[in-house]
Amino acid sequence: MEAVNVKNLVKIYGKDKTAVDDIxxxxxxxxxxxxxxxxxxxxxxxxxxLTTLLLPDGGSATVDGFDVVKDYKQIRSRVGYMPGKFSLYQDLSVEENLNFFATIFNTTIAENYHLIKDIYVQLEPFxxxxxxxxxxxxxxxxxxxCALIHKPVVLFLDEPTTGVDPVSRKEFWEILQQLKEQNITIVVSTPYMDEANRCDRIAMIQSGQLLSVDTPANIIKSYPEQLYAIKANNMHALLKILHEYNQVKSSYAxxxxxxISFKEPKFNPDQAVTYLETKGLQDIELIKTEVTIEDCFIKLL
Amino acid sequence: MSEIVIKTDKLTKRFGDFIAANEITFKVNKGEIFGFLGANGAGKTTAMRMLCGLSIPSSGQATIAGFDVYKQTEQIKKNIGYMSQKFSLYEDLTVLENINFFGGIYGLTDKELKTKSAQLIDQLGLQLQAKKLVASLPLGWKQKLSFSVAVLHEPKIVFLDEPTGGVDPVTRRQFWDLIYDAADRGVTIFVTTHYMDEAEYCNRISIMVDGVIKALDTPRNLKDTFHANNMDEVFYELARSAKRSE
Structure with missing residues (x-):
């Protein structure tokens, strides 16, 4: 059975603000x-x-086999949810917050301590x-x-790393990897494209629409063109010239x-170097490069 | 020798026993894009607040556009622009109202406002949205508009605090085009970001760790110094030793 199944999901706010469009x-x-x-x-x-806090306007969804509309009570006891905005009780202590969440889910900190131990030891001094x-x-x-203390089947993390520096972000993803090993399904959102590689599979979304769903490796493999990396003595000038160069299909910093990618698959990139030199650029370096998820996302936009 | 628009000497801010910014010393040239990096809690916001004339230092010296951060904070505020991801525009004013409001606050005359707002709307391609509420714009548009408003009065320096957080990769690049254009016009850019590819777009960057500036150089030189392939590795090398977080 799938942990989460979303079918033609639609969510519309007000009259016509479509936030989720048939996903x-x-x-x-x-x-x-x-x-x-x-x-x-x-x-x-x-x-x-998916966490039953909002009713869909179309389509359906299940979590751990339960319907998000009919079976919301069952879902609520089976999922952990960490919203994008910090929403614990600010004037309860660390321990009180954790105790509170354990209690409302009819469990104790001791019962599932093994799940949070690695994270909680860092919090214990405070x-x-x-x-x-x-x-x-x-x-x-x-x-x-707090989202883990009742041992959820599925953990929903909404932008847990937004605004977090690169070092802390790496640490957080290592924690998620450990949770996965304990057989918890994790659905996590992020605006950082580089974090996509940490996921088993990803869904790329823009303006309520699904652009692609697959493993990061497959998404990268399906990129249709040879991609090149290029630099020169003046990046801003380089970007402007590439933008106007008629052999170029796409170019961006x-x-x-x-x-950059070229319109003609057989185009000899040395020609591009010569062209850029005639435009006054120097120290030009042009090499084949590997596609990243960010390139794929840009391509799909 | 190019003109120096930001100059600090052992600039320090203490909160009780806690030294948020510890003797930071650096200079920024006119028209430079200066990246101000650091882990969460390294002291970036504290330093930035002092540079904007919003917080009086505990010790040390600094001048911003030639004005002193202790005595001339009002002149500083007139000569800088500021935008952040958190504070940008008024959601329940229209695009045009926001431009007029902020332009007015920054001291533009009605006549200047009229031409400048028309120019700006044209340049951003917002003709159809001019009379719509800012709340109805996508985030990327808001951020571009917010930047343009922050430089409307042609400040000497513009401070950008994580301006591209959460923005899609295409809009993020369009945003940097605006930054480059402003720098070409001689506006000095002082920017913080958590995107390490954006660090590469800066002329020079500083990396703050636990209140101290640990490194300051061009991206090229920093990568050479730390034998790193990219800025991500440089950042990781410096910031992983950090003791404090926020």
């Missing part, structure tokens, strides 16, 4: 499934429907501190503990380099 996907048990897309893509609306007084990274860890 279908399924999540296998024990999988880390990523919803990848920018703000406003519809990720949070999907999470809210267990008497009020949640509102914690640092951002610590709040995030506490929220994860990508860190130290610009990524």
């Amino acid at each position: 279908s996907f399924s999540v296998n048990q024990g999988e880390i499934f990523g919803l990848i897309g920018p703000d406003g893509a519809g990720k949070t609306s999907i999470f809210r429907v 267990k008497n501190r009020r949640a509102g007084q914690l640092s951002g990274g610590m709040k995030q860890k506490l929220a994860l503990c 990508f860190g130290e380099f610009a990524h």
